[in-house]
Amino acid sequence: MTRRPNAVIGVSVLIACAILGIAAWVLTEMRHDALRRAQEAAINVALLVERDTARNLELYDLSLQAVIEGLEHPGVRDLPPDLRRMVLFDRSATAKDLGSLLVLDEDGNIVIDSKVDPPRRVNLSDRDYFRVHRDAANVGLYVSHPFEPRLTTGTSIAMSRRLSHPDGSFAGVVVGTMRLNYFHNLFAGMNLGEGSSMALMLADGTMLMRRPYDPKIVGRSLMGTANYTRFTQAPSGEFFGTAAIDGVERWYAFRHIGNFPLILDVAVASRGIYAEWHRRAWIIWSLVGAVDVIILTLAVLFAQQLRRRIAMETELRSLARTDALTGLCNRRAFDEMAELEWRRAQRSGLPLSLLMIDIDHFKGFNDLYGHSAGDDALAAVARCIGENIRRPGDTAARYGGEEFAVLLPDTGDAGAVRVAExxxxAVQELDRRHVASPYHIVTVSIGVACTSERRFATLRAFVNAADAALYEAKGGGRNRVVCEPAGAVSDFIAPPTVPTANTRSAR
Incomplete structure (x- = not known):
């Protein structure tokens, strides 16, 4: 990976994505946990309120039933008023937020009052809790709609039961009132979070109390609303819904309170459920985003440095293998390539050719024209050599001083002679003046060796053969190509005429 900058960036991107994925999973679990905690809290509050309300209403109902049983006992109505109140009414009638316990006759007049004697002169025949028992004998316990009492203050509801004569005819009503302030105080003690609500309603959808409290909501009917419809479908349940009163989306936990015609719902606002989660999510995403940006930035910077390093190393390797003056491979690189190609040729049996090239009378050129001109001549000859090897496997190198070497893999002797010629x-056509040469221009002599002509025991023997052919060319008058074994000479003489090859075979 340390040699592949793009891989570094790729791995860094994967790491960044993995961190994002883990953060997303953690936040998703945190979101689910937030919802579960809110649901558990709402359900617990609903159970607490339901049990408290049911217990108090049941106690109040027992008081009503005790009054009915007492009135059915012979002689109770004839007791002195003080004693009669003690027999009929227990101390629950004096509890906070409870009103009076009253006995009404068949006309709706108060005949027995738990508070005072003689009873207050008030007719309550217009109240729904009186009418419902007058009109039906099997109502049982009735919980009234909210009303403003005539005997006390504060919006109240009434719990009532029917009184009957021995023949079953209507004899009146026993009724006890309860201020809605009881539910207001009960709801106020529950902490559900911002935007949450609690509501108590009659089974017919009439609102008795709601938190947050609004006196205008008391007595309002929710009949026909989506949430109320769901309240009536099961004794208890949970769901997400939107309140018809304020349009806020909430998670609802609802319960029917015991055997009473009452429905309680506890609703947690969606924004309240996830408020803390949103704050933590923002912090986590910010940190994860910063970490990912740092990772990717460092990866890009590291990749850039790595590219520079690789480019520098490549350049250094190239410089280490390249002759600075000529741009061809140096002796070290040539030796490595020669060893590699020699082994490959030995394995495959394909021919390998080697050209040894020497500039004729180069010492005299340097002495006559100077070393700067000599360097120019070396570079010019190198260009001629480099421009005439085309295949990727061919290698040209400065072998030493004014001597060059060319490796030609998969090339027979005829092809090698053709390349050499x-x-x-090309060097002769440079027409670079050299008065110390018998040709009066710069020329080269080339020795050629090829593994297709004879077997060589070692690479050194192969190189020596090409070197021997070169000396044969120089000894034969220079400016010519000689192919080993000695005697296979491409002889080009007769200065200043430009030599031509005696033979040239396809490479």
């Missing part, structure tokens, strides 16, 4: 002619 092309190079010799």
């Amino acid at each position: 092309t190079m010799r002619a």
